Amino acid sequence: xxxxxxxxxxxxxxxxxxxxxxxxxxxxxYDAYWMLEGxxxxxxxxxxxxxxxxxxxxxxxx
Amino acid sequence: xxxxxxxxAASKLIADKKLSPVELTQACIxxxxxxxxxxxxxxxxxxxxxxxxxxxxxxxxxxxxxxxALDGIPIGHKDIYNTAGIRTTGHSRLLEHNxxxxxxxxxxxxxxxxxxxxxKLSTHEFAMGGPSFDLPWPPARNPWNPEHFTAxxxxxxxxxxxxxxxxxxTGSDTGGSIRGPAALCGIAGIKPTYGLVSRAGVLPLSFSxxxxxxxxxxxxxxxxxxxxxxxxxxxxxxxADRSLPNFTADIAKGVKxxxxxxxxxxxxxxxxxxPATLQGINHAVDVFEHLGADVRDATLSPLAEYHACGSIxxxxxxxxxxxxxxxxxxxxxGELFRDxxxxxxxxxxxxxxxxxxxxxxxxxxxxxxxAGFDILVSASQAAEAPLITEVPKWATMEKPSLTMPFNLTxxxxxxxxxxxxxxxxPICVQLIAKPFDESTLFKAGHAYETAMSTxxxxxxxxxxxxx
Numbered sequence: 001x002x003x004x005x006x007x008x009x010x011x012x013x014x015x016x017x018x019x020x021x022x023x024x025x026x027x028x029x030y031d032a033y034w035m036l037e038g039x040x041x042x043x044x045x046x047x048x049x050x051x052x053x054x055x056x057x058x059x060x061x062x
Numbered sequence: 063x064x065x066x067x068x069x070x071a072a073s074k075l076i077a078d079k080k081l082s083p084v085e086l087t088q089a090c091i092x093x094x095x096x097x098x099x100x101x102x103x104x105x106x107x108x109x110x111x112x113x114x115x116x117x118x119x120x121x122x123x124x125x126x127x128x129x130x131a132l133d134g135i136p137i138g139h140k141d142i143y144n145t146a147g148i149r150t151t152g153h154s155r156l157l158e159h160n161x162x163x164x165x166x167x168x169x170x171x172x173x174x175x176x177x178x179x180x181x182k183l184s185t186h187e188f189a190m191g192g193p194s195f196d197l198p199w200p201p202a203r204n205p206w207n208p209e210h211f212t213a214x215x216x217x218x219x220x221x222x223x224x225x226x227x228x229x230x231x232t233g234s235d236t237g238g239s240i241r242g243p244a245a246l247c248g249i250a251g252i253k254p255t256y257g258l259v260s261r262a263g264v265l266p267l268s269f270s271x272x273x274x275x276x277x278x279x280x281x282x283x284x285x286x287x288x289x290x291x292x293x294x295x296x297x298x299x300x301x302a303d304r305s306l307p308n309f310t311a312d313i314a315k316g317v318k319x320x321x322x323x324x325x326x327x328x329x330x331x332x333x334x335x336x337p338a339t340l341q342g343i344n345h346a347v348d349v350f351e352h353l354g355a356d357v358r359d360a361t362l363s364p365l366a367e368y369h370a371c372g373s374i375x376x377x378x379x380x381x382x383x384x385x386x387x388x389x390x391x392x393x394x395x396g397e398l399f400r401d402x403x404x405x406x407x408x409x410x411x412x413x414x415x416x417x418x419x420x421x422x423x424x425x426x427x428x429x430x431x432x433a434g435f436d437i438l439v440s441a442s443q444a445a446e447a448p449l450i451t452e453v454p455k456w457a458t459m460e461k462p463s464l465t466m467p468f469n470l471t472x473x474x475x476x477x478x479x480x481x482x483x484x485x486x487x488p489i490c491v492q493l494i495a496k497p498f499d500e501s502t503l504f505k506a507g508h509a510y511e512t513a514m515s516t517x518x519x520x521x522x523x524x525x526x527x528x529x
Contacts, residue, residue: 013408014407014408016407017404017407017408018389018407019388019389019392019404019407020389020392020393021392021404025401025404028401028455029401029404029405032405032455032456032459033405033408035456035459035460036405036408036409036459038370039369039370039373039374039459040370040374040409040413042366042367042370042371042420043370043371043374043413043416043417043420044412044413044416045420047416047419047420047423051419051423
């Protein structure tokens with residue numbers, strides 16, 4: 001399997017992270033990136049707008 | 063003393079003054095001396111502390127002032143649990159010289175219960191990654207065959223319990239880190255309900271997925287250990303404020319009438335398990351039916367859905383914790399941790415929020431499914447332990463985790479040894495209960511263990527060295 005983006009596009013994303021990745025480290029991550037893409041796609045399946053107010057919090061801090 | 067004892071058995075002998083905590087501790091220290099150069103279960107053994115604890119326990123017991131079932135019992139702590147005055151490294155170069163000034167809540171509670179602290183146990187770096195060979199300490203190895211992996215990240219605890227170095231120990235479980243090593247090392251380990259056990263003073267990996275829990279040779283021993291771990295702690299914002307049951311009170315009452323659901327698609331199609339693992343699960347199902355449980359199949363969303371959601375949340379939260387060091391000390395981490403963790407920088411905020419929304423949907427699904435069941439059955443590892451040198455770097459991403467669904471949903475889940483498979487290595491079954499129903503989980507696990515004979519067999523290495 002291969003990522004949906006090119007290595008050059010991946011390098012741009014890598015630069016945005018601010019991590020000090022060398023070329024070999026970037027290549028390693030690029031080769032495995034398709035697995036992360038698959039997971040991101042799964043969690044971004046369409047949901048109704050009002051589906052789950054997941055970000056709840058308790059105002060009474062214990 | 064060559065005999066291997068469970069906590070339950072040792073506790074009774076100690077209470078009856080037929081076993082000295084000092085002699086028990088000396089025997090454990092001797093095993094560590096003989097075998098830990100091979101197994102690397104400990105990052106830091108603390109024999110002097112252990113002997114001091116043991117002598118104090120013995121004095122209490124002789125004076126009729128026992129602190130209960132754990133008084134005088136040798137234990138160890140995964141090296142992400144803070145121990146006051148004793149190095150706590152997270153098995154990482156970044157904390158190589160870190161000496162906390164306070165105990166984690168669980169460490170304090172076990173000390174107050176009279177346990178004998180044998181030392182700090184190997185983990186995978188910051189409870190993730192591994193097995194790594196580029197860290198200041200080697201990875202733990204499997205007592206059933208040291209060429210093989212323990213799974214992780216509570217790897218040292220799994221190895222130490224199986225080898226008889228300790229009778230029980232602490233683990234932590236963010237995606238399966240208690241149940242995995244319990245499975246591959248042939249012991250029992252429970253990830254309790256989210257909020258049941260305090261994580262205060264435990265190095266975090268993922269705030270909403272981290273669980274602290276016990277590992278031991280038997281289910282009953284896990285129940286005894288959990289009794290002294292659990293309870294509300296204001297120092298952990300996720301800690302549940304509710305009364306605790308007696309986890310061993312009903313443990314021997316059997317499974318007659320329990321409704322058990324088998325999530326067959328998890329381990330038959332979503333992440334197909336090894337032939338022996340499948341055979342072990344099917345045999346466990348037969349045992350439960352024979353013991354009077356009502357067993358049916360259960361269906362949930364595909365394992366990959368739970369895995370993706372859990373992995374996005376875990377990686378995002380862990381990255382948030384480690385980002386400052388990743389940016390400034392990237393190469394001080396081991397290769398496995400830093401490469402896996404770097405992906406956290408590629409996950410957008412919206413992906414994390416969508417994963418949280420999806421998490422709620424999956425929690426609702428599991429709640430609905432569990433309405434008709436008391437216990438679910440699945441696999442906790444897909445196969446017997448692989449060679450330690452052949453664990454893929456992306457193992458946690460390549461196949462959907464069998465344990466992740468219950469970190470994501472917070473449900474209590476336990477790994478129990480179901481026998482031995484290829485290479486005579488342990489195989490396992492995973493049992494899951496409703497939130498805060500650990501008592502039913504222990505009841506089912508204990509009934510299964512009692513019906514089997516797997517608890518009578520110890521690793522060959524341990525037996526050879528003990529002679």
